[in-house]
Amino acid sequence: MRDIEHLQTAAQVRGAARKGELTEQTSGLAPGFAQANLVVLPREFAADFLLFCQRNPKPCPLLDVTSAGDPTPRRAAPTGDLRTDLPRYRVWEHGQLVDEPTDISHLWRDDFVSFVIGCSFTFEAALLRAAVPVRHIELGRNVPMFKTNRPCAAAGIFHGPLVVSMRPLKPADAIRAVQITSRYPSVHGAPVHLGLPEQIGITDLSRPDFGDVVPVEADELPVFWACGVTPQAVIMAAKPPLVITHSPGCMFVTDLLDEELAVG
Amino acid sequence: MRDIEHLQTAAQVRGAARKGELTEQTSGLAPGFAQANLVVLPREFAADFLLFCQRNPKPCPLLDVTSAGDPTPRRAAPTGDLRTDLPRYRVWEHGQLVDEPTDISHLWRDDFVSFVIGCSFTFEAALLRAAVPVRHIELGRNVPMFKTNRPCAAAGIFHGPLVVSMRPLKPADAIRAVQITSRYPSVHGAPVHLGLPEQIGITDLSRPDFGDVVPVEADELPVFWACGVTPQAVIMAAKPPLVITHSPGCMFVTDLLDEELAVG
Numbered sequence: 001m002r003d004i005e006h007l008q009t010a011a012q013v014r015g016a017a018r019k020g021e022l023t024e025q026t027s028g029l030a031p032g033f034a035q036a037n038l039v040v041l042p043r044e045f046a047a048d049f050l051l052f053c054q055r056n057p058k059p060c061p062l063l064d065v066t067s068a069g070d071p072t073p074r075r076a077a078p079t080g081d082l083r084t085d086l087p088r089y090r091v092w093e094h095g096q097l098v099d100e101p102t103d104i105s106h107l108w109r110d111d112f113v114s115f116v117i118g119c120s121f122t123f124e125a126a127l128l129r130a131a132v133p134v135r136h137i138e139l140g141r142n143v144p145m146f147k148t149n150r151p152c153a154a155a156g157i158f159h160g161p162l163v164v165s166m167r168p169l170k171p172a173d174a175i176r177a178v179q180i181t182s183r184y185p186s187v188h189g190a191p192v193h194l195g196l197p198e199q200i201g202i203t204d205l206s207r208p209d210f211g212d213v214v215p216v217e218a219d220e221l222p223v224f225w226a227c228g229v230t231p232q233a234v235i236m237a238a239k240p241p242l243v244i245t246h247s248p249g250c251m252f253v254t255d256l257l258d259e260e261l262a263v264g
Numbered sequence: 265m266r267d268i269e270h271l272q273t274a275a276q277v278r279g280a281a282r283k284g285e286l287t288e289q290t291s292g293l294a295p296g297f298a299q300a301n302l303v304v305l306p307r308e309f310a311a312d313f314l315l316f317c318q319r320n321p322k323p324c325p326l327l328d329v330t331s332a333g334d335p336t337p338r339r340a341a342p343t344g345d346l347r348t349d350l351p352r353y354r355v356w357e358h359g360q361l362v363d364e365p366t367d368i369s370h371l372w373r374d375d376f377v378s379f380v381i382g383c384s385f386t387f388e389a390a391l392l393r394a395a396v397p398v399r400h401i402e403l404g405r406n407v408p409m410f411k412t413n414r415p416c417a418a419a420g421i422f423h424g425p426l427v428v429s430m431r432p433l434k435p436a437d438a439i440r441a442v443q444i445t446s447r448y449p450s451v452h453g454a455p456v457h458l459g460l461p462e463q464i465g466i467t468d469l470s471r472p473d474f475g476d477v478v479p480v481e482a483d484e485l486p487v488f489w490a491c492g493v494t495p496q497a498v499i500m501a502a503k504p505p506l507v508i509t510h511s512p513g514c515m516f517v518t519d520l521l522d523e524e525l526a527v528g
Contacts, residue, residue, distance in 0.1 A: 171457045178442040193435045195459040
């Protein structure tokens with residue numbers, strides 16, 4: 001049992017990260033609070049990226065966007081500080097990873113715009129509550145992710161394929177998963193595809209482009225959701241001079257409740 | 265163009281059937297009004313059949329059940345008369361079809377209980393409004409139906425397999441169809457299965473047990489819904505001395521609006 005499992009609220013998790021006590025993955029911490037992907041871009045690229053997210057809401061569901069220079073996402077976490085409250089960050093220059101700090105205060109600029117993007121943890125928690133099994137969690141692996149043959153709608157320098165995550169499910173569970181995840185449009189929502197991977201350009205389920213391999217059994221269908229790796233892949237391909245993201249699995253824990261994000 | 269296409273309301277359709285002017289299928293008549301399957305049973309079998317429907321709501325969604333002897337479904341059509349308002353009936357004795365009259369007034373008994381059971385026309389209309397194609401309608405065929413290897417929950421003399429209808433859909437349309445039909449639990453609701461027919465005991469999609477053949481294209485999945493033929497098959501197998509049903513396609517047109525049956 002990790003000594004951080006007392007972190008029951010979003011504010012507790014953010015506080016521990018801020019003090020440097022938490023530098024590892026946030027999965028399972030502050031249950032019930034929505035966790036989020038982070039993208040920080042200089043203002044000159046932020047307008048195009050905002051447009052990209054607006055045009056591709058399934059892979060890029062925006063929970064909050066800050067004003068330039070403001071480190072606090074006023075809607076998602078009014079007491080949060082995006083410079084310090086994530087356990088670990090990644091700093092990218094011209095598409096190359098250059099650092100993985102636990103704090104980005106020393107890099108902060110007045111022209112930074114931060115994008116807080118919904119994450120599949122929220123709908124996975126909803127699936128588990130409904131007894132729909134989530135295999136990669138059972139196996140202790142990362143979800144397998146695949147580039148598809150479906151282009152996102154481009155915006156300025158940002159363009160690229162839709163990336164999807166795959167979860168194998170028995171047919172009745174796949175139907176239930178469509179129903180459940182449809183309630184969470186701000187965390188990728190309903191699946192975009194199921195059952196016929198070659199139709200979206202995926203020819204080998206045993207070779208994901210990102211994440212780990214998760215087998216699909218004979219009585220299961222592969223079910224595909226739009227994935228938050230899409231905007232990251234698009235940004236890396238665009239190679240802006242500077243971008244800062246969360247480190248994989250080291251998410252920003254918001255004050256938004258998972259159930260607050262449910263519609264209907 | 266049929267000379268009955270002026271029948272725009274449920275009451276008009278029922279009136280035309282009552283006067284003997286309408287003796288054919290009701291598909292497409294009174295658009296927006298929910299059409300229903302009819303089962304009429306003597307009271308001694310009605311209690312078990314009611315229990316069967318309660319235990320199997322997906323194949324047997326009850327829109328209304330009359331009191332014994334009452335020919336009017338008070339909820340579904342307060343001005344309706346189930347003895348006269350269907351274009352054509354089927355009379356079964358000990359499991360054998362013995363007559364197909366256009367009126368059952370002469371057969372009516374004080375101990376008859378009538379079951380008004382939701383029909384897939386309502387959710388098919390919703391699919392078409394959302395531009396989800398319904399192949400058997402495009403082809404002018406009856407929907408293909410299959411007995412599955414899944415037993416219904418038994419009640420008294422009534423037991424038998426779940427019967428499903430099959431509609432081929434592209435994966436994205438299948439996902440949309442789950443969302444749309446989930447809104448209509450009283451007309452079979454969400455699919456019960458998709459994509460792997462052998463898992464539910466269907467080995468040859470080109471040989472339906474009822475209805476017509478509808479091919480599944482390479483870029484499509486077979487999607488299966490619980491079917492209103494289930495209770496009919498169960499009753500026929502139980503061979504009660506007397507049961508009266510609608511004739512295939514000659515439905516009871518209720519005053520309930522399709523949209524009134526939608527949840528959420």
